[in-house]
Amino acid sequence: MSEEPGRIPSAILGASGYIGQHFARLLGDHPFFAPPLLVGSDRSAGRRLEDLWQLPEEVPGTLARQRLRPLTPRELRARGVRVVFGALPSGTAGVLESECRRRGLHVFSNSSDHRMDPDVPLLVPEVNASHLRALTERRRPGGILVTNPNCTAAGLVLGLAPIWKLLAPREVHLASYQALSGAGLPGVASLSITDNVVPFIREEEEKVVEETRRMLGTARNGRIHPREEPILAQCARVGVRDGHLEAITVVARRRPNRSEILDAWCRFDPLAGATLPT
Ligand SMILES: NC(=O)c1ccc[n+]([C@@H]2O[C@H](COP(=O)([O-])OP(=O)(O)OC[C@H]3O[C@@H](n4cnc5c(N)ncnc54)[C@H](OP(=O)(O)O)[C@@H]3O)[C@@H](O)[C@H]2O)c1
Incomplete structure (x- = not known):
């Protein structure tokens, strides 16, 4: 090369x-x-x-x-x-x-x-860049391995991370309506998805739950420790080319008002100042 x-x-x-x-x-x-x-x-x-x-x-x-x-x-x-x-x-x-x-x-x-290896960061940089610490705290010989999450979990943590402390969630419930792009190529059979919503995506709900708890967790002593709050997910495939829709319900311990929540989302810009090309 x-x-x-x-x-x-x-x-x-x-x-x-x-x-x-x-x-x-x-x-x-x-x-x-x-x-x-x-x-x-x-x-x-x-x-x-x-x-x-x-x-x-x-x-x-x-x-x-x-x-x-x-x-x-x-x-x-x-x-x-x-x-x-x-x-x-x-x-x-x-x-x-x-x-x-x-x-x-x-x-x-x-x-x-x-994604679930204890010392491998599962990364959405805006949410858990601190998990990269696991790579230096427990250095293996050879190269590094970093993963990114299931597309539904990525959207979910981006919505939750800015308001997690504000709400102190007791439980999170997710219903997702996922585009065809998520199934890769050649994709879902046209006769399965035309005029239909497919209410089952193999292992998707398990991945969304485990990955979300992991990304919202903390890195300590070279390992990632997931959050323990229950997350419930229900995932369906819909006949849309790109872009997943997620409906998220949080059972919260705290009761911030609407403007506090909007303000937390608006102020969330953890990569500001990073000199990135995208
Ligand atoms: N689609 C999404 O939105 C999405 C989101 C997050 C994560 N992912 C994950 O990303 C991965 C790729 O997903 P995708 O949607 O792109 O799937 P895909 O469209 O099926 O692409 C996978 C490609 O890997 C190639 N491949 C298979 N065995 C190979 C080998 N031994 N060496 C080199 N190439 C090989 C296949 O092509 P050839 O055999 O023809 O070379 C195939 O085109 C999957 O693990 C998926 O779960 C996908």
């Missing part, structure tokens, strides 16, 4: 999929990262990104003609890659990401396999 001065050599695992294409869209011309190597399985190996492209946005020019390759973690390392963005299906992701980390690559993963 060609070293570009000042830009970090990277790769996308699962570059043919829905999340992989979003990574490509964001990384095609990024000030911090060199255009990434695109990794696919044997099924997509040899195909150009432009031929696999499914997003409404344009395929990035720097990556459009790159052919996907089934590169192993060892080969990525040998090509000088330092950071890997993971967009693999669960199961496959767990094995490959562990191997990448063991070989000294830094992994940022969208998959669920490592």
